[in-house]
Each structure stands twice: as structure tokens, then as C-alpha cells.
Amino acid sequence: MELKYCWRCKMEVLMLNKEEHAIASKLYAKGFKVLKKDRQERFKELLDYYNDLTGFGETEPNAIMHHSLAQFGPDCEKCGKPYRTQKAKLCAACGNKRIVTE
Ligand SMILES: [Zn+2]
Ligand SMILES: [Zn+2]
Structure with a gap:
């Protein structure tokens, strides 16, 4: 939880x-x-x-x-809100581009 x-x-x-x-x-x-x-x-x-x-x-x-x-995805590196989905590339809250480290 x-x-x-x-x-x-x-x-x-x-x-x-x-x-x-x-x-x-x-x-x-x-x-x-x-x-x-x-x-x-x-x-x-x-x-x-x-x-x-x-x-x-x-x-x-x-x-x-x-x-x-x-x-949900992990938390945004910038604003801390979670990405909307596991695969989201952009944060819906602040527009931050997700850094995918794979
Ligand atoms: Zn809810
Ligand atoms: Zn964000």
C-alpha cells in the first residue's frame, strides 16, 4: 500500500x-x-x-x-506525481519527458 x-x-x-x-x-x-x-x-x-x-x-x-x-507508472522525476501508465513517456502533470533507463 x-x-x-x-x-x-x-x-x-x-x-x-x-x-x-x-x-x-x-x-x-x-x-x-x-x-x-x-x-x-x-x-x-x-x-x-x-x-x-x-x-x-x-x-x-x-x-x-x-x-x-x-x-500506474513510477513517480515523475520532476513533480513526483506518478506517470499515468507504466509506458507513459511524458508526465501528464508537468510535461516532463521521462528518462527511460533500460
Ligand atoms: Zn482514484
Ligand atoms: Zn511531472
Whole structure:
């Protein structure tokens, strides 16, 4: 888990690492099988998992699903915000050209 700027939410959020996100994905899939009308009840296990982990009060299951560290690139060398994707060559926040060292 790591605090990172989310391009969709336009704020810093706690993102899940690979292992944490794998667990969240399972709980998310499980939620679809719960026959309850209320979304927060259906995805209660997922919300509980995320909120226990982060201490945050997330109420939107879909938000958790896109808060995966693996979806974003590393932090920009200039402004510190993460590149939007793993393969991004330009920082969307400051226009910095990414130095690819491979
Ligand atoms: Zn987000
Ligand atoms: Zn930048």
C-alpha cells in the first residue's frame, strides 16, 4: 500500500500493491454474487478489507478497484506525481519527458 496521486480521483489516495489488489479483486468478484440491493452491503467485504488496511472510509467499490499501484507508472522525476501508465513517456502533470533507463 502506498500513497499516490490518482489521475481519476484527482487527489492522493492509498493504492494497493499487487498482493493486496489481488485480494481486493476476489472480494469484488464475490460482491457480484451477493443478492442484496444495497451496493455497500454487497461489497461490504471489499470495503471492510480496504478500510481496515488503509484506515480510510471508502464507500465506492469501483474506486478501490482502480487504486492499484500496478496500473500506474513510477513517480515523475520532476513533480513526483506518478506517470499515468507504466509506458507513459511524458508526465501528464508537468510535461516532463521521462528518462527511460533500460
Ligand atoms: Zn482514484
Ligand atoms: Zn511531472
